[in-house]
Amino acid sequence: MFEITTEVLLQSIINGLILGWIYVLMALGLSLILSITNILQFAHGEVYMLGAYVVYYLSVICGINFFVAVLISVVLMGILGLLLERFFFRPLRGEFLLPMVAALGLMIILQSIVTVGFGINPKSIPSFAPESIKILSIMIGVDRAIAAVISIAFTLLLFIFLKVSKYGLALTAASQHREASILQGISPNRMSALAMAIGSALAAVGGALMGATLVLNPSMGNTALIKGLIIIVLGGMGSLLGGVVGGIILGLIDGVVLVLFGPIAASVAPLLLVAVLLVIKPQGLFGHEF
Amino acid sequence: MKPILQIINLTKYFGGLGAVVNLNLDVYQGEILGLIGPNGAGKTTVINMIAGALRPSGGKLLFRGEDVTHFPSHRIAEKGIGRIFQTNTLFQHLSVITNVRAGLYLRGNIGFWGDFLSLPYVHKQEALLYEEAFEILKFVGLSEQKDQLAINLPHGNQRALCLAVALALKPPLLLLDEPVTGMNAEEVSTMLSLIRALRDKKGITSIMVEHNMRAVMGLCDRIAVLDYGKKIAEGSPVEVAGNPAVIEAYLGVEQDAD
């Protein structure tokens, strides 16, 4: 076992935090969808995965510029989100288990379509910034740093949208008090569609960034979904700040605990933390009282 | 005479909002106490705290001298406090008599293994329980409808069934949250005489939250008035009706003269 210097520790913290931001995007999207539509969108991981594969296809196979490909992917996934809401989830509105199982069926279909189309082996997108820079004796891949910055940027964008725009405020209201917002004349259909579109777009960004900084494979959505869910539980549902804090905590755990205590501890730690948290504060760190 | 329920400095904050602030109230054995006040005064919050459905932010609840402040709902029921809810909370897809049988849970006393192995003594126990449920239904006047589905009953009968389920506990204290809301005049008078019979024939104490002023004035022995979470008056119906603070609290509020 090699010696764990503070440098190694810092390195893994940085790596964990950078990766964590991508999962924050997943968490925010899931949380938005869940608090507005009350559906656990199990196919959300697949939207993330498709977002990555679309970028792969466009940039690697078609030769389109990476950032343009990401933009196209985000738009396409946003549209996919709208279509899913309209034709998949809206007809099942009111049920709880049925949309969940339908999403599970979709998850299986999408994963296997991509497996058939692209193969089960991991692919990678050549990095848009393959260099690494050294800051205070810590190596940071420039592409990862940029990925983190992009994720933070999208988080801020979402934050501003929710606070400032008319639709954003409506979404916030709808997520906190569904009945009250319906009484105010906010159309639940439109809110659900918006939540699905935004959530799916965020997932696409996450997938694209993950594909560019690491690898893509057809089951990458599973990991992202789980991480996103852990973040939601840590930070509380329906809270943007909670999603960010949860993501930071998860990133830290993944970084620090992994290096210090090994992969078993790193897997168990989030769950343990969540269990303890739930006993003390059942709504999560920032969530609403149910 | 020691009160059956002592509410001491009871407080509940939701975030920064004080729904109930330092409520002090004694409830005496065998009385029907009305709890009234404008909408949002905190009446149902008080009921929920007594019933163990809501955790108080502060204060104490003493039932027959015992501190039950932080007891969860099922322990409150064990202690002998029954409740009905604001909306018709019933097991909708069960029959009327099965609903009351469900209410007899605490008095069921059926051991797990006997039940699991379907031993004969369990069947005898069940039959006895159903008989007892039938007696309760007779008391509230629903014996004819015993096999009907709860969901098919008219509103007034559903309310009576809610009462029957709570009565299955044989509770010394009953919490009635808007027992006559949404009823027509005939149903109201039936329910009111039922509550009166509970006091007179069974010695049950009731705390009744209601908006129907005529019902409250006609039935309650004493009334406490809440406004913005604080008690502003307490006394006999006559005293309370003439209290200027009470009148002011209700000024401008539309009342449903049922």
Next chain:
Amino acid sequence: MSSKISMIKHSSIPAFIIFLFLIPIFLKNTYWLHVLGIAGINVILVSSLHTIRSTGEISMGTGGFMAIGAYTSALLAMKLGLSFWLTMLLSGVLCAAVAVILGYPLMRTKGIYFSILTLVTAEVFRLIAWYYSSLTGGAVGLSGIPSPNSIPIPGIGTIIFETKVDYYYLILVITLLSLLVLFRLQNSQVGFVWRNIREMDHLAASVGINVLRYKIFAFAIGSFFTGIAGALFAHFMHLLAADTTGKFGMTTSIYILIYMVFGGEGKYMGPVLGAFILTVLPETFRAMKEYQPIIFGALVILIVFFMPQGIISFPDRILSWRRRKETSDRMPLQSS
């Protein structure tokens, strides 16, 4: 009319069970006997899930408990030389204990949080099995998991577990016993209280029912049988390696949930039917290889949209369709 149906139902179940015992007489194909064995294990898993569901909770932890059951039984048998019959029971008990420990914090929360958290636990247990390679063999896994110990019956002979037929009967008996216990629970006072909790938990609490305790009990019983199924799986396959244990997490949890809803959670036999059909049917189009999951997923979605109460509701739907047709035939002049 309905008494005729219940008569059919009552006589058909023992007949059906006898039929199940007779299958290996004419079905000799070991591949299909293997599939039926897996179907039996899935039936136990789905009935466990259904038991937890009867309190209103949706557990996504099936895969995790299956991992615990499988590895515990295999390791106890291989490292300590204990008999399968003991290790299977111990696995179940361990799973129940874990369920109780997890249940206290997790079951206080709103339903969807419980589902999310049990999903997370399933993945955590899978990852523990994966990373704890010194114990579980990691990706390589455990091989040579022993067969269940022979049962000597004085005067008749010994029951040994060697062929697929032996395992078929083993799984059949354990599945039937498990179903017996679980169905009996559902029909008892405990089941009554569970259903009351599911319908109106605050009403249940107000009549003195300790809702948390009953929910944890359902979770523990369900997890016990999930552990049993896991142990059965390990000693049936004799091998716990990456391609099977990789599914011991989110994947298994998802599939068992799908089986339950596909079959129909309204009746006891619904999930059983769902598990059976969805285990056996995909094997019939195994030739389609990679397209198989696509067909599977499509089937699930079709049922969700067009028969949301599950396959088991099919006869009722035919009956009510016929009844509607009869009444409309009898009364041609009807004012709407």
